[in-house]
Amino acid sequence: MAAVKEFTLPDLGEGLTEAEIVRWLVEVGDVVAVDQPVVEVETAKAMVEVPCPYGGVVTARFGEPGDEVPVGRPLVTVAVGGPDAAAEPERAPSGDQSADSGSGNVLVGYGTSGSAPRRRRVRPTTPLANGSGGDRSGATPPKPAAVTPAAPVPAVPAPAGPVAVVSPLVRRLAREHGVDLRALRGSGKDGLILRADVERAIADSAAPAPVTVAQADAPAAQAGSRRVANAPEETRIPLRGLRGVVAEKLSRSRREIPDATTWVDADATELLAARAAMNAAGGSKVPLLALLARIAVAALARFPELNATVDTERAEIVRLPAVHLGFAAQTDRGLVVPVIRDAHTRTTEELGAEITRLTEAARAGTLAPADLTGGTFTLNNYGVFGVDGSTPIVNHPEAAMLGVGRICPKPWVHEGELAVRHVVQLSFTFDHRVCDGGAAGGFLRYVADCVEHPAVLLRGV
Template sequence: RPAAAAPPGAPAPAGTGTSPARPEPGRPEPVGAVRPEAAGEAGSARNGAAAKRGDGPVPVISPLVRRLARENGVDLRELEGSGPEGLILRADVEYALRAAAAGRLRSSATMEPYPAQAVGLGVDTPVAGPSYDRAAASATSYADITSVVPGAGGASRGATPQGVRVPLRGVRGAVADKLSRSRREIPDATCWVDADATELMQARRAMNAAGGPKISLLALLARICTAALARFPELNSTVDMDAREIVRLDQVHLGFAAQTERGLVVPVVRDAHTRDAEGLSAEFGRLTEAARTGTLTPADLTGGTFTLNNYGVFGVDGSTPIINHPEAAMLGVGRIIPKPWVHQGELAVRQVVQLSLAFDHRVCDGGTAGGFLRYVADCVEQPAVLLRTL
């Protein structure tokens, strides 16, 4: 339909062929600009472009560019594409729209640097140089452009990365499901502290030197955990979101992470709070052997209320454990190594361990979690503290 005549001085509508004047010498030429020396030359340029393209479809980089031009009244035949072989890019249409909205153009107009976007692809990819180099863009093939940005057309669109696929099933699949559920449902937080374990190691050596069954370090740490849970029962609990209740548990069923050839398993020591160091060592030994031989029963692997993770056996100092759903906390223990430490006001080499506690923030706040971890550290540093609860 015929367009209404614009009033004098009004901005020229998009698609009329009006475009910026020639830039100053030495500046890059604007993208998609038609160079009007005068009205007659502009008309000749338009006629020449139309004659060159003929009556066929105008080459554009994507249907989105054609739609952008149609919705804003831009005649694509009047644009000089800056892409390969005159291909009209999205940048060309956008520049024509900016030029039309500018209204009266200054004779010495300057061009701002081209925005940092991939050419015609609509993704924020930096473009080298302070301004857009039209000549370089014309020299770059469309295949080169799509090879840089994944999914930018051609065979690259929807391509699936190649590699070795390992099915998530068996023990690995069960671990993946449980850890993913823990991350989704539990708002966990972690706190940690370094502790001087020199006296704990000396106490263990003294116990084993006295004869009888050997006491494992894991058993001593488990005994410390049960004593700490008696003082801070909030961490021996679970959350029932359906009833919106925190369920504090009376019994401590202590799980411990064990790495096997079949994957990570968490056997559970039943009623750990009723066992002494010898009883805990014996049960840890039994469950560890069953894990190694693959003879753990479902009852051995379920029902835990708190987990102890001794990742120090892998030679690492610290970690942020993932809570074993539906429990509320997990204590992580790093390796025990000699480190400089201030002991009784003097610098000495001591056996130092890092302890970390991951806890469900729904069951307690940081004060409770910090109190639990500090009590564990005190017992590690001074095992005699446990005598108050034995």
């Protein structure tokens, strides 16, 4: 007789409490091995595949792509220990590895928490229908993946008993929009109220009331109606997941940081020549961003007050001993800022290798949360978008950001004569609480000097 184990979304660490289902990697009835990924989820930090600690036959999936699942809610149930997959599911305590074909592993890159307490499973005495019967404690069963909304949502008299809603996200959505869940008839199995039901009710309540048009104005009204009907519909993109986190950080930066920006043009011809010479010598190729990272780290060694953060609660400027260098990377999922740990201890070649590794992981959506947090200074190469300058927003809670525009041929006075040189615009945005214009200008001038004369860096070697 097979035992059916329930696998829940594990502790994600880094303060993350939920994840959005991106796609399922298994179907009901599939045989899975221990630690085989069963679902791909997106957190506010990264997109990862979640491995199941049990081996056996998948008997149920919970949630559809696009659903947000809180930590501790079921993902799948797996029949282990035999071919019979019809046994009643039991919730295994976190870390239980006793004779259940399970590893107890959690997501790679995330931390673990203590063992979760065993939950008492309450079976409903009667099927949930239109919110009646079921668990009198207020708990509701998880939503199977196979459930899809198929019917409209007519209002019905408010029934007695608990409301048949699975997801706390559905409850929150209804609460935020003032939707009475007891007035809805769920389109899910056994009358479960789904997210689509609540969204449909919200749309119905927002629909404008019909307007009576005078007979004389009827032709004009009909023509206007045709124009509206043919107009393109607006697109709404939820600010959640990675996009939501970025939006919150940028908003907080604008609210809290009194920033200022200074900029300068620099002749990058010798920097490009130095890079070409490095790559011609053999070995791994050094990206231009690695040279700029090396210059930024050297500048921070001269101006350590810029490698800092502001503790607003204690009204203190905190100067940080290590440089954890972030760099902006554009991906299909939006802007991310991977962090090079201890950049001040790395050679230019090592910086290049780490930039390459993190960039590839960012584009593949496989960055661990640790790769996206803890930065102390950011390098923003917006020149890859073909623009010369920018006034970027400081990456909160950091105190400064170096921006690099495109490098392109321009007329330039070189050694007293007009010549065509490769010129770049550098910008420096800083928290004015941390330093004044003198320190900011000195930092940017040193960076420009290193760009124009890379041999200046040899002084600090």
